[in-house]
Amino acid sequence: MTDAAPLISEKDPASDPRPDLKRTSGIAGEASLHGKILAKLRDYIVEGNLSDGVRIPERQLCEMFGISRTPLREALKVLASEGLVDLLPNRGARVRALSEQDIHDLFDLMAGLEALAGRLACECITEDEIADIESLHHEMYGFYLHRDMHGYFDANQKIHCKIVDAARNGALSMMYASHAGRISRIRYSANMARKRDRWGEAMREHEVILDALRRRAGAELSDILFLHLRNKQAAAIEFLGEPQPVQS
Amino acid sequence: MTDAAPLISEKDPASDPRPDLKRTSGIAGEASLHGKILAKLRDYIVEGNLSDGVRIPERQLCEMFGISRTPLREALKVLASEGLVDLLPNRGARVRALSEQDIHDLFDLMAGLEALAGRLACECITEDEIADIESLHHEMYGFYLHRDMHGYFDANQKIHCKIVDAARNGALSMMYASHAGRISRIRYSANMARKRDRWGEAMREHEVILDALRRRAGAELSDILFLHLRNKQAAAIEFLGEPQPVQS
DNA sequence: TCAGGCGATATTGCACTCAAAAATCACGGT
């Protein structure tokens, strides 16, 4: 077992000295210890370093992060409220195992959020923002042609994020971000589904999305985005059903 | 420690003002102390017992609930992640003041969630569930005719909850519940807007909603529900703009 | 008189500690 715990980076010099009464996106976790732990632990779980359903002794996590149990427990409570871990009374925390149903639900929810984002974005998006998205779209098309999966995925994510940003809705952005992290791993694999033509389909869908966005056709864009995510969902679930190399 | 702390009522079977919104699973807060505090504090804030932006000393809350700071702080962290309070580093917790923009955003988000619920519900709702909703609809119409605001609001909430339930999406239900609590106070006032005909409008919209639901017209229902909530939003914001009795 | 620095006080953040519950293990009975 590791004795020292230099996992905590000590100080952020740019840690927002006086964030007046500004909306600090909910929890003010950027500076305090429990906030850093929260972020670390969330990443740790999202990245899949802890197997599903396995019990996580607090002591072990404490040593791992080099802190005492108090801030860790606070972070765990938050993660539980976010749905990343299950907290059983007197029986500790386990990373929540995502059933196929859960994944299905989460994708549907993301589809709904993106549909909403599209609808709202149409109401207030600027020409510049559209131009931004168009440029990302072409970039993504380039990655598609070169079969650069990573670049494609990255550009794709950026486009969807831009649409959410364009909706100018803080509550939506926050919720979208929190759930995007949760399923990003799975979402990535959607494009790797055995049926390779899914990639081409996605590109075509993006063309339609862009078109609807240009025309500010809110309801229409909403529908398209929903179906786009639904197709991603189908591909992801299909991929998860396939036998894949087990990790570690 | 304090000898008597009767502020915590151990078990109130009938103290749940929102019976159908109770599916806040994820955190196992029903049994442990911090869970009870979390629920109590959330209700306390949602009910508006603490003025916006006012600093809440932990000590005071501890005495109020008769507990020590540790579980209280855990509850505060969760509430912060839910967006009900702001947690400023070393400067304590304040109940988050909802700006008009925030309210606007939250209503839009709820509109998106309900739109999603409608769309999903159309895919899998049973005849029985539709019959349920129809019966609630008629009940609500009765309240409308008798100008029974409270009954109307209650039936209205139940209908929307039933639609969300019919979507059979746990993640959606959870998120809907958590945000419904946050804006329920404001949502209630939407029907009290000076323009009294809003009530009649809402009834007519509900007719259309029911019709689309019967036909399982997902995309259509999605649109209608979105606009329905948008109208509620407009009424609520309008009402909030009117002079109202200042709280305490 | 007002601005700015300084100290006292209060409050927060985190670690530590203790009690209670669960999990594990051992032992004895059938």
Add this chain to the structure above:
DNA sequence: ACCGTGATTTTTGAGTGCAATATCGCCTGA
């Protein structure tokens, strides 16, 4: 040999204490 019961150990839940930081009032000087 297997299962049930009880003791031990481990782990969680919660209270308390201490250091660090912010808040507030006071004092000094221009």
